Amino acid sequence: MQNKIKNSKVDVEYLYIILPYIKQFNKYCGLCVRNCTFGVTNDDHHQLLRCKLYCAGRPICPFKCSVIVGNNGGGHIIVTDTTIRHPRGTKISRPIRQPIRSLLKKQFANGASVYRVYQERLQKRTVEERKANNYDSTGKSRNILRKIKSEGITESLLAPDVDQALSKLYGKFQDEVNADGKIKGAIQQISKYPCQIIVFTESSIRLFDTLMKHQNVVLSWDATGSIIQEKQNSRRLLYYELSITLPGIVTEDSIIPITFMISDAHALVNVIHWIELFKYSYSQVNIYISFRLHSISDFLFRCLLVDHFRVLELY
Numbered sequence: 442m443q444n445k446i447k448n449s450k451v452d453v454e455y456l457y458i459i460l461p462y463i464k465q466f467n468k469y470c471g472l473c474v475r476n477c478t479f480g481v482t483n484d485d486h487h488q489l490l491r492c493k494l495y496c497a498g499r500p501i502c503p504f505k506c507s508v509i510v511g512n513n514g515g516g517h518i519i520v521t522d523t524t525i526r527h528p529r530g531t532k533i534s535r536p537i538r539q540p541i542r543s544l545l546k547k548q549f550a551n552g553a554s555v556y557r558v559y560q561e562r563l564q565k566r567t568v569e570e571r572k573a574n575n576y577d578s579t580g581k582s583r584n585i586l587r588k589i590k591s592e593g594i595t596e597s598l599l600a601p602d603v604d605q606a607l608s609k610l611y612g613k614f615q616d617e618v619n620a621d622g623k624i625k626g627a628i629q630q631i632s633k634y635p636c637q638i639i640v641f642t643e644s645s646i647r648l649f650d651t652l653m654k655h656q657n658v659v660l661s662w663d664a665t666g667s668i669i670q671e672k673q674n675s676r677r678l679l680y681y682e683l684s685i686t687l688p689g690i691v692t693e694d695s696i697i698p699i700t701f702m703i704s705d706a707h708a709l710v711n712v713i714h715w716i717e718l719f720k721y722s723y724s725q726v727n728i729y730i731s732f733r734l735h736s737i738s739d740f741l742f743r744c745l746l747v748d749h750f751r752v753l754e755l756y
């Protein structure tokens with residue numbers, strides 16, 4: 442396992458640069474690097490790069506060559522064995538390395554499925570690659586792409602543990618978002634019991650205040666919570682959002698979230714706490730305009746009480 446991780450970090454970016462040239466002579470093999478030296482300069486040589494290439498189908502496929510690229514950009518390919526032999530039914534594939542690995546991770550991060558990426562890359566194989574059972578672009582099976590996808594997910598996590606990752610994200614935002622302002626960061630509160638995350642920024646408070654001065658502003662408050670996670674053996678998470686839009690000025694789709702809360706608690710007290718925290722931070726940003734928010738929040742609370750009269754009865 443350790444070897445696999447070590448291998449996946451091998452930097453063969455230069456191979457992807459020289460491959461299109463080599464492919465003009467050998468369109469069939471899954472070429473891999475055996476050894477490579479950079480920058481050999483003496484009286485006889487002025488070499489930028491020297492490497493030996495072999496086929497991933499070795500030892501059955503004995504093709505071998507050396508590539509020498511000079512400092513002047515010129516190059517030589519010396520083929521020491523020209524035989525290409527790929528038995529039927531045996532897939533030939535070079536390992537997928539950087540920068541292709543990063544490109545794939547980006548595609549997966551943007552929502553592409555392993556199935557679709559595999560099919561697309563499969564379709565793009567050349568006639569020669571198909572004839573030679575060459576699967577350089579996809580790997581020998583979809584599992585290779587699955588592994589790259591999960592690698593990408595693991596790399597994107599700040600920590601393997603959710604609580605630790607959230608704490609790191611909190612710190613990251615504190616450092617990067619409005620670090621010198623009155624309201625720092627974006628995550629304003631994290632609690633575990635109840636599981637609750639409250640998010641807004643100083644910019645979102647200021648935008649809210651600016652837009653509220655317009656007459657036709659539409660304030661949209663999802664205080665009932667939409668389910669964003671409902672799994673067996675884990676807590677049900679709800680998403681609450683206060684958003685704003687200005688018809689005629691911004692397009693209909695441009696509903697801007699001002700603050701949101703993710704919570705596993707669906708009680709009035711939690712919703713009130715969220716808005717109270719927003720209201721408090723608003724007053725910190727500008728104490729002179731806090732009266733406006735005060736009247737708005739009173740209005741919101743009245744709506745909340747009407748909407749949640751059944752919940753209210755419990756209290």
Ligand SMILES: [Zn+2]
Pocket residue numbers: 469470471496497498502503504525526527533
């Ligand atoms: Zn070969």
